[in-house]
Amino acid sequence: MVRVWLRSLFRRRRSFALLWTVGLAVRLAAGLRRVALPWLVVSRTGSPLQLGATLALGSVDALLAPVVGSLVDHLPRRRVVAAGVILFGGGLVALPALAAVGALSLPAVYAVVVVLGVGQFLHHVARQAWLPELVTDLDAANAVVHGTDAATQVVVLLAGGLLTAATTATTALGVAGAAALVGAVPLAALPPGRADGRDETSDSDETGPGLRPRALLSRTRTGVGYLRGPLAVLVAVAVGINLVMPAYSLFFAALGAATFEAALAYTVLLVGFEAGKLLGNGVVARADWDRTAALAGGVVACGLATLGLAAVVAVGGGTTVGLAAAAVAAAVVGATQPAFNVPTDSVLQASVPERDRGTVVGAANALYQLPFPLAYLGGGWLAARVSPAAGFAVAGGVLLAVGWVARGRLDTTMAA
Numbered sequence: 080m081v082r083v084w085l086r087s088l089f090r091r092r093r094s095f096a097l098l099w100t101v102g103l104a105v106r107l108a109a110g111l112r113r114v115a116l117p118w119l120v121v122s123r124t125g126s127p128l129q130l131g132a133t134l135a136l137g138s139v140d141a142l143l144a145p146v147v148g149s150l151v152d153h154l155p156r157r158r159v160v161a162a163g164v165i166l167f168g169g170g171l172v173a174l175p176a177l178a179a180v181g182a183l184s185l186p187a188v189y190a191v192v193v194v195l196g197v198g199q200f201l202h203h204v205a206r207q208a209w210l211p212e213l214v215t216d217l218d219a220a221n222a223v224v225h226g227t228d229a230a231t232q233v234v235v236l237l238a239g240g241l242l243t244a245a246t247t248a249t250t251a252l253g254v255a256g257a258a259a260l261v262g263a264v265p266l267a268a269l270p271p272g273r274a275d276g277r278d279e280t281s282d283s284d285e286t287g288p289g290l291r292p293r294a295l296l297s298r299t300r301t302g303v304g305y306l307r308g309p310l311a312v313l314v315a316v317a318v319g320i321n322l323v324m325p326a327y328s329l330f331f332a333a334l335g336a337a338t339f340e341a342a343l344a345y346t347v348l349l350v351g352f353e354a355g356k357l358l359g360n361g362v363v364a365r366a367d368w369d370r371t372a373a374l375a376g377g378v379v380a381c382g383l384a385t386l387g388l389a390a391v392v393a394v395g396g397g398t399t400v401g402l403a404a405a406a407v408a409a410a411v412v413g414a415t416q417p418a419f420n421v422p423t424d425s426v427l428q429a430s431v432p433e434r435d436r437g438t439v440v441g442a443a444n445a446l447y448q449l450p451f452p453l454a455y456l457g458g459g460w461l462a463a464r465v466s467p468a469a470g471f472a473v474a475g476g477v478l479l480a481v482g483w484v485a486r487g488r489l490d491t492t493m494a495a
Contacts, residue, residue: 095213098160098206099227104262105164105202106228110235111242111255112171112195114346117332119174119248120188127333129185131459134329137192138451140200147204151437156209163201164263170194171256175249183249204444208437210428217425218363225417226360232353240346305431305439306446312488313374314446317423319481320378322450323474326458327352327412330470333462334392334405344402351406355413363417375485377418382478384412389471 120130140147150159170191177183177191210224211217242251306314328349335345363373388408395401431439461470 095210098209098213099224101160101164101262102202102206102224103227103231104258105167105199106231107235107262108168108171108255108259109199110232111239111251111258113232113328113349114236114239115243115248115251115255116174116188116192117328118243118335118345119252120185121332121336122248124185125336126459127329127462128456128459130329130332131326131455131457131462133185133188133192134325135452135455136189137196138325138448138455139193140196140448142445143197143200147201148438148441150201151205151208151441152435156205156437159205160202160209161263163198163203163205164259165198167195167198167202168256168259168263170198171252171259173256175253175256178249200444204437204441207424207428207440207444211436212433217428218421221421221424221428222360222363222417225363225420226357229353229356229360229413233350233357236346236349236353240343240349243346244343301435301438303442305435306443310427310430310443312485313423313426314443316374316378316419316481316485316488317443317447318450319485320419320478321447322454322481323458323477325451325454326470326474329455329458330462330467330474331409333467333470347402347406348409351409352413355410356416357413358410359414359417360421363421374419374422375482377415378478378482378485380418380482381412381415382475382480382482384408384415385471385475385478387475388412389468389475392471393466393468 117130117134120133121127124130147159173191173194174183174188177187206224210221239251239255242254331348331352332345334348335343388405388411391401391404391408395404427440427443428436458470458474461467461473
């Protein structure tokens with residue numbers, strides 16, 4: 080199945096293969112960071128709530144959506160992708176550098192997390208806006224992108240857990256930053272005229288007027304203006320999902336620290352989760368489906384699977400058998416996610432003209448991320464004051480409610 084995905088990718092034009100390669104480097108770095116950064120905070124503070132606050136700061140990049148969207152629509156998208164990757168990698172490298180000089184305080188970690196969030200947001204918005212210019216089958220392309228992300232995570236999370244356990248969290252973060260920076264080199268070095276899409280259009284260099292405050296405000300209104308009707312429902316569903324889903328990594332970290340008392344246990348849970356996502360994306364890549372039914376059904380299925388995970392965690396205890404059962408339950412949860420992640424991306428990309436796609440994708444992603452601070456802080460509070468199992472139980476209930484409401488609200492025009 081993976082071979083099929085890769086053949087599909089590299090049959091595309093060189094720009095798409097390059098975009099995928101750079102994305103792979105980012106995912107390698109993000110996977111290492113996903114293990115090492117939460118473990119760094121939890122091991123130093125012993126507080127899931129502090130971890131929640133740290134992760135919440137990583138979502139403040141949504142406030143930059145108007146600037147990011149206009150950058151994507153007025154600069155060659157390749158440059159924006161490169162800038163995001165370099166910012167992300169540089170932020171990761173800064174953490175071990177600060178540790179080496181004895182300056183790695185919690186406020187310093189907070190500041191770096193903000194930088195990491197901005198870098199990832201730049202990369203993500205530009206990649207989403209660029210993809211429709213390079214492929215025709217958006218569902219298959221998005222499934223491949225999500226699937227290769229998940230495949231990378233399965234390997235890298237395990238490697239990150241071993242590296243963090245064998246060395247230190249800051250060492251793992253430094254390796255992550257180096258991986259991201261190396262991955263940006265070929266993208267940044269390519270001549271602007273050799274890519275597809277915006278790089279070759281006459282308006283790609285009209286950066287001045289489009290980035291002035293008044294123009295930014297106008298473009299933001301334009302972007303939000305697209306998010307009406309079926310797209311408004313789509314955004315509302317995504318916001319509902321993100322009330323709880325971002326906290327899953329936090330719950331896994333709390334489980335690893337409090338229940339199993341090992342960084343490797345946290346890694347095993349994340350690997351199970353990502354392995355499930357890989358399987359789910361493999362199914363989605365081959366599916367001939369009704370996007371509306373798949374999206375709503377996927378949210379309901381994820382809610383049910385999350386409730387199952389909560390039950391397994393509650394009764395499993397800190398044993399090896401309990402860890403294995405929790406990892407399997409996490410895989411089931413992960414397998415349900417592509418059913419709503421893939422159609423969400425595809426519908427948004429297909430519904431917006433190319434000229435405004437960066438602005439609209441930026442506005443949509445900003446709205447998607449509005450609940451992130453609440454998810455992280457609320458999840459941290461639940462994990463600290465009650466238990467990670469309680470956090471999963473609440474999350475499962477919220478997803479069931481969102482999926483059930485979505486079944487009657489999603490417009491039929493969103494169907495494939």
